[in-house]
Amino acid sequence: MEQKLFKNYLGEKRLKLTKERLAVLQEVFAFHGHFAPEQLYFRMRDSGSKASRASVYRTLTLLVECGLVQRIARSDRGNVYEHIYGHGHHDHLICSLCGEIIEFYSENLEKIQEEVCRRNKFRGVSHILEIRGICGRCKG
């Protein structure tokens, strides 16, 4: 299903569905969780599917463009992504102590953002909301 969407997107843009792009897509959707591009690259090497580092980065950009993948944060150690398709949109609480990432979704939050955009004559496309603080476990 993701493949179909990806293929459509590539078709519209007259881009090609290569083995490498397919391999990246599959690995991205085989794994459920947050990941960095480098992690993805090494996981692919381990699992035998082949795509160069350059292709991994390039394909990730495409997957974000077509809405299958989301960049959810920029940590000190690079970008963090997650796949979207099949999961609802959500935002993140990030614990500054243990690094845990908690997902949440708030309809109200989304509505207010739309309102903000409207007031500023802005066409919102995507957003990143990360709330940093201390998680319940670390608070003790």
Added chain:
Amino acid sequence: MEQKLFKNYLGEKRLKLTKERLAVLQEVFAFHGHFAPEQLYFRMRDSGSKASRASVYRTLTLLVECGLVQRIARSDRGNVYEHIYGHGHHDHLICSLCGEIIEFYSENLEKIQEEVCRRNKFRGVSHILEIRGICGRCKG
């Protein structure tokens, strides 16, 4: 006033108020707007005050820790900061086409975030909300 706060913070942590730290602080508050660490470094060189690149970065970290400065985004070209003291908290709309950054503040948004934290037994400390899209001017 910022100086007083900064001095207090350093005192508490048994850190020293050096010429360099002071110079960074002053430059940060002399300029109203968003800036990258590199910009700050070069602006300081131009204006004659001296601090090494390393000190600029190190001092920025301190200023964020003590709440005088906020990291508001991580662009592809590095982090973006702004000073806080004297300005209310706010979030940002970022135009993907021209790069313009529009500030906004929504009380409701803040309240909902508090609610989200409460529900997740999370103690929120700070947050970054950047809404990306197309600004009114670029929409045409």
Added chain:
DNA sequence: GGTTAATTGATATTTAATCTCAATTTCATT
């Protein structure tokens, strides 16, 4: 003023991400 621990700065290093370009592959068209 002396002592101690923190700080500085020039430079090297790290690391993510992008760029280069010849060789290869896809895909629409025969």
Added chain:
DNA sequence: AATGAAATTGAGATTAAATATCAATTAACC
């Protein structure tokens, strides 16, 4: 199935932000 144009790949070079190193310096406390 063969062809050809245009897109894509990949190994390695490159870029750029940010951090680490460490001897020399400096602030803060007595």
